[in-house]
Amino acid sequence: MASSNFIDYVKIHARSGAGGAGSIHFRREKYVDKGGPDGGDGGRGGHVILKGNTQLWTLLHLKYTKHVKADAGKAGEGGRRAGAQGKDIFLEVPLGTIAKDAETGKILAEITEEGQEIILLPGGRGGLGNDHFKTSTKQTPQYAQPGEPEQEMWVVLELKVLADVGLVGFPNAGKSTLLSVVSAARPEIADYPFTTLTPNLGVVAYRDYKSFVMADIPGIIEGASQGKGLGLRFLRHIERNSLLLFMIPADSEDLAAEYETLLNELRQYNPSLLDKQRLIAISKIDLIEAGQRDELIKQLPAEIPNILISAITQEGIEQLKDLIWTTLNKSLSVY
Structure with missing residues (x-):
């Protein structure tokens, strides 16, 4: 199944290489009966290094890698020859x-850029020779x-999807449908809960060749912050989004209550998520009468920008892109 290809958590036992020993050696040549010490230094042990790669979007390639071990440095030699470094x-x-x-949960490294390298476990330094x-x-x-x-230590690698916009909503709120309409992403779409089992990323083309990245996060349910449903498995991906787009379907029984439930789950999981910029999109407006629209908007908090959209009829889609772009770049427009 395609869903099994998205791996965002692996646990690996990592071990760096030991440093090579310094050499105890004395110069010995013909006609030089008392040459001085010339022992070379040992080589550095190999590091265990994390490296960012934009061609990867999952930790699948490390799923079955339980142990990694760097090479030890070689011992120094006579003639002041240093030992080779471990790979x-x-x-x-x-x-x-x-x-x-x-064991401790302490963050050791964070990879956010292409080609970025961070030494996770440094190799041991080589010993000095007797020289x-x-x-x-x-x-x-x-x-x-x-x-x-x-x-050596056991290391947990945890992936949090990087995106400009994260779609937040209950299952069947229309998140996958919206992503398929505004980008080239083709997430699975069906009329039953939890169709989306993995985060999907799409690049949304905007005006003048500009673009932003949108992430469809698997649906939240009440109690997700305590591990219910897909729970904590995907809530962490929301932490990396610059802007949160709350999606609430127009045929919801109580829009305000649904929004507050979503907000509360984020608050319970990580209160700092509420500091992110928020927008509300009322989806599936093709399912309601035109006269009901004003009543829907009245149910939502006035301080959060909102918009009515339909991914089926395309109504409000371009305006939504404008609103997202303006909100993402609001801080830049001040200067």
Whole structure:
């Protein structure tokens, strides 16, 4: 099934490489019976590195990768020859990936740009060879540094979809239909709850070759913040959206109550989500009489911009794009 291809959570045991030991070596050549110390340094151990890749949109490629281990550095050699560095391990991840310590939950790294590289676990430093420890009073040091040990931990990689606009609404609010109309995305659409089981991204073309990214987040239900329905599995994707577009169908029994329920689920999950810019789209207006429209608008909070749309008849779609673009760029228009 296509839904199984979207993986946004993996747990991996990562281990960096140990540093190579410094060399204890003395120069030995013909006619040089007391050559000085010339032990080389050990090589650095390999890092475990996260790297952003815009060609990836899921963590599927890491689903069965349970252990990653970078190579250890090589030991130093005589003649002041340094040991080779251990090979680094690169974990390529989609933009929006967060790495956490699996035991403490501490955020270790966050990838948001193409080609961005963050060392997740540094390799151990190579030890210094005995050449570094010679002095005027100790000209034949019989010791060198060992390499630093490797580091290891269980790491959780968690993907949060990056988008300009996140669609928020109950199942069957028309989110997938809207995304299919305004972009080239083709999410599964059917008249039953939870048709959308994975976040879908679409690039919405705007005027003068401008565009913005819209994300269809699987439907929220009451109690989602406590794990009901699809619950916490997809609420985290909303955290990365710049603007939240609440979609409430025109045939809803109580628009105001539906909006408040959605708002409360976001509040329970993460109160900071309420600081994001919000818009309300009343969808499926083709299902109601024209005279009922004013009554619908009166049910909604006056301080939140709203618009009536129909993805079927295309009514209000261009105006919705204008409203989204204006809202996204509101902070820029001040200057």
